[in-house]
Amino acid sequence: MTRIEMLAVGKELLIGRTLNTNANWVGARLAKLGSMLKEVTTVDDDLGEISAAFKGALERSPEFLVVVGGLGPTPDDMTLKGLAQGIGVRLVLSEAALELILEHYSARGMEGVELTPARRKIAMLPAGAEPLPNDVGTAPGVRLVLGPTVVYSLPGVPAEMRSIFTKSAEPEIRRVLGKLYRSYEKMKVEGVPESSLAPVISEELKRHPGAYIKSHPRGAREGVSSIELDVAVVGPDRESAAREGDQIAEAMARKVENLGGVVKSGRRPHQAGE
Ligand code: ATP
Ligand code: MG
Numbered sequence: 644m645t646r647i648e649m650l651a652v653g654k655e656l657l658i659g660r661t662l663n664t665n666a667n668w669v670g671a672r673l674a675k676l677g678s679m680l681k682e683v684t685t686v687d688d689d690l691g692e693i694s695a696a697f698k699g700a701l702e703r704s705p706e707f708l709v710v711v712g713g714l715g716p717t718p719d720d721m722t723l724k725g726l727a728q729g730i731g732v733r734l735v736l737s738e739a740a741l742e743l744i745l746e747h748y749s750a751r752g753m754e755g756v757e758l759t760p761a762r763r764k765i766a767m768l769p770a771g772a773e774p775l776p777n778d779v780g781t782a783p784g785v786r787l788v789l790g791p792t793v794v795y796s797l798p799g800v801p802a803e804m805r806s807i808f809t810k811s812a813e814p815e816i817r818r819v820l821g822k823l824y825r826s827y828e829k830m831k832v833e834g835v836p837e838s839s840l841a842p843v844i845s846e847e848l849k850r851h852p853g854a855y856i857k858s859h860p861r862g863a864r865e866g867v868s869s870i871e872l873d874v875a876v877v878g879p880d881r882e883s884a885a886r887e888g889d890q891i892a893e894a895m896a897r898k899v900e901n902l903g904g905v906v907k908s909g910r911r912p913h914q915a916g917e
Contacts, residue, residue, distance in 0.1 A: 645678055645820055646705040650696055651685045652712040652722045653799055665711045665804050672808070676816065677823030677877040681705070688713060693725025701730070704791045707816055709808070712799030714782040716761035722796060723785065727769040730789060740766035740774035743783045772796075775811040779803045784811060824881045826888030830872040830895065832858075835904035837870060843898045847891050851876070854891055 649669060655661040663685065670680040684700060686692040693713075700708050713722030727734050741758070744766055748756040756762070765782045768774060775784035777798065784807035785796040795812045797804045832840065837860050844856050855875040862869060874891050878884035896906040 645707070645816075646681050646703065647673060647678060647707045647709070647816070648700050648703070648705045649680050649683045650693075650700055650708060650710045651683060652688060652693055652710065652725070653685075654688050654719070656685050656712075657687055664801055665799065668801065668805060669709055669711075669808065672813070673816070674875075675825065676813075676820055677825045678816070678820055680709075688719040688721060690721055690725050690728060693722060694729035697726050697729035701789060701792055706791065706793065706819055707812070708792055708794045709812065710794060710796040711804055714765065714785070714796065714798045716764050716782075723767065723769055723772075726787070726794070726796065730769070732770040734767040735770050736763065737766050737768045737772070737774055740768055740783050743774055743776055744781060747777070747781050775807050777803055777807055778810070779806045786811065821879075823877050823879065824884040825875060825877045826884040828874045828888055828892045830874065830892060831907040832870040832872050832899050833905045833907070834867050835870070835899055835902050836868050839902055840870060840872075840899070843895065843902075846898075847894055850894075851887060851891055853877070854887065856891065856895070 649666050651663050651666055653661065656663050663683070666680065666683045673679050682703070684696050686696045697710070710722060710726065713720045724734060741763070744762055745756070748754070768785055769787060772785045772787040775786055777783050780798055780800055780803040782798050782803070784798065787794040787796070793815065795808070797807050797812075837858055840858055844858060847856055848854065853876070855873065857873045859871040859873070860868070861871055872895065874888055874895065876884050876888040876891070878887065899906050
């Protein structure tokens with residue numbers, strides 16, 4: 644299975660100032676493609692922390708590592724320096740990155756803008772890296788291949804991160820994943836406590852080891868417990884994924900009813916990426 648990780652950089656994520664919606668968004672996006680984020684690491688804006696976490700992630704040899712945050716011009720933006728330090732290379736001025744930055748300003752009517760140290764700073768990339776166009780903000784994204792791992796370093800601002808991810812990272816990730824289909828059904832189960840549902844889930848998982856069957860308790864109203872049940876199956880073709888998903892959902896529904904509960908089925912299967 645293709646391993647994809649995220650390294651989120653930023654003190655604001657650790658002090659409760661900002662929720663890591665970037666991890667949430669990338670995770671959901673990858674799940675639609677039939678994959679997922681296998682691990683998310685969050686570190687402070689600190690060179691030692693960034694380089695150590697980066698090295699740690701590379702040791703696990705993920706196919707993709709998505710780094711988010713800390714690409715801007717301010718002193719606390721030190722992600723690329725941390726990555727360079729982690730792999731023992733220098734930061735070098737990228738002419739291609741400078742060009743993207745100048746293009747960004749010209750497109751906004753600021754032709755021939757002065758190349759201040761702050762603007763040059765965001766064009767300093769780890770040796771061997773390539774810049775990625777940022778249609779939303781100034782700092783280019785960065786792509787870097789390190790052995791088995793493709794690293795995408797993206798700005799923290801969610802709109803910029805999403806734009807570069809969709810345009811640059813996702814097509815490459817899709818190619819590596821190949822065509823996968825995901826069937827996903829969200830069921831609502833009422834009147835059965837989670838402790839009674841647990842053995843039913845275990846039974847189905849034994850029968851369908853590749854499936855994802857997860858209960859999310861939603862509390863109880865007037866003494867009747869309510870649980871959301873996710874059933875997801877990933878497969879190489881639409882029919883087999885849908886068939887297995889349906890089998891699980893039907894078996895779950897039957898067993899819940901035998902326990903005296905009620906099932907309300909939700910979404911229908913869809914193709915990965917739709
Ligand atoms: P820029 O080049 O625009 O400065 P940057 O890469 O330097 O981008 P940061 O300085 O790390 O990004 O963060 C910019 C803003 O994006 C922060 O104010 C923060 O609120 C938001 N942000 C950063 N990381 C995340 C994240 N993981 N999830 C959601 N929001 C984030
Ligand atoms: Mg910044």
